[in-house]
Amino acid sequence: MDLCQLAEKIKLWGQEIGFQQVGITDTDLSDHDQGLKNWLEKGYHGDMSWMERNHDKRIHPEELHPGAIRVISVRLDYLPPQAGFASNLQDTASAYISRYALGRDYHKLMRNKLKQLGQHIEAELNSNPEYQALNYRPFVDSAPVLERPLAEKAGLGWRGKHSLLLNKDAGSWFFLGELLIALPLPIDSPSDDNCGKCTACLTSCPTGAIVEEGVVDARRCISYLTIEYDGVIDEQLSSAMGNRIYGCDDCQLVCPHNRMASLTKMGDFHRRDTLSDSNFLTLLSWSEQQFLKNFEGSAIRRIGYLQWLRNLTIGIGNGPYSFEAIEALESRLGLGEVLDVHIQQALQKLHIQRPSRSTKKERLIRIIQKGLPRDA
Known part of the structure; x- marks a missing residue:
């Protein structure tokens, strides 16, 4: 079987299923080992104690799915039409909800699409006597997977100074998902960092949560405070939240690359x-x-x-x-x-x-x- 040809077919199938981009990488994330340890040691994960567990599995995804040697990383755009960013943030009598959460929960939807992609690959392999049934497993925020570093290695974009993945053609308004497989597919090259000297995201954060380039202190992040944290929020931080009641998009709103972002074609993500x-x-x-x-x-x-x-x-x-x-x-x-x-x-x-x-x-x-x- 021509694995290069198969990789191209996988990317085509992924787009037919509804993903805007598909990339392939290996499972080695050893370069992120020390960075993750430093982030945890500084307590930047707040009350998310689950981030302290399964460290080895985060750095070695193959431990999550024995036999896996490749990760198929996918991008699914979610920016809804008539997002109304400015008007909603300026109307202090109305609640601002992060645009990813206006519509349907993406987890199950993306997982089903990843399963479809796995089934396409499996059907292709079943026609070749050299291969047995494909050993694959989809992930969408469902396990200790470092999805942004994997997507970056797979060429879907680069890590911006706000720590989110950025794509030069799509900005950052997209979800990520992974399909771990036991197939030696050719891997893609990482994208170049195109942030340059821009620091708009760092200076725009309402609570100063981006403590250095690419590093977020979750304890100050409005997304963490409104979603992951259920206790009493410090009054200084709660005052800075304004009318943001579920998540925060400020660092994405000011990013020049998001001027290129396309609206989602999926009605599930509309308000x-x-x-x-x-x-x-x-x-x-x-x-x-x-x-x-x-x-x-x-x-x-x-x-x-x-x-x-x-x-x-x-x-x-x-x-x-x-x-x-x-x-x-x-x-x-x-x-x-x-x-x-x-x-x-x-x-x-x-x-x-x-x-x-x-x-x-x-x-x-x-x-x-x-x-x-x-x-x-």
Whole structure:
């Protein structure tokens, strides 16, 4: 069998399945061994204790799938149309959600596509008596896989100063996935670093989480704080979060290479209808049942209802004063200790902005209005 020809077929099949790019590399990540150890020793992983485990498997992916000697790395673009970056970030009464999470959760979707790719390869090998059934396994954030270093080696892009993978034609608005296989395919060459002297991502981070080129202190990163961390967020950091309540795109927004990014062709990644109204008070009014229903098939569901409320509370506290906001926050007191801490902080911030008129008078007016007929 001509393995070079097979590698070209694999890339073609990958594009037919829906991936925008496919690259192939070996499983050697020994160059990243010390860097990962240094990152962990400095505590930059925060409460993500799982990052401390399975170090050898991260550096030697073949230990995750015995027999594997190659990694097929794939790229799937997700930037939705009408992303509304600037308008959403400037509207402090509305919640900003990272654009990757507006639509369907990508994990299962990508894994199924990777399985399809594996089946294509398997079918091709079955026609050749020299090979037995293909030994392959797909990964999409489902195991200790260093996906960005693997994608970089496979030629899908280079690691930007914000630590994300960048592609000169597609920017960084894409997901990564891997297919580990036991087949000696020819490997691709890594991409050149095209960041140059640009430091836009470093200077734009709202919380200063990018502590040096290519190194992120997760403990300060808004994506980590809103998604991975479920405790009380330091007030200095929570104030810097603004209206960002699930993830953060700032370092990508300012990157010049993202001017070249294409919109996704997959409707699964478009903004879901339940997020058409992202007003803070609307989102805070959802019951737990509404939260679960509205985020069926969404990555947001994994943070749980109380963390969702905590994030919304922080955003409301960073926004403009209104009696409705005070009332909505007070209605959520007593649901959880962490939530209560942030509600009290938000109330304090809003009360500082409060107009001079009496709060008691405001409450009285509101009570009277609630008792009036709808057409009054």
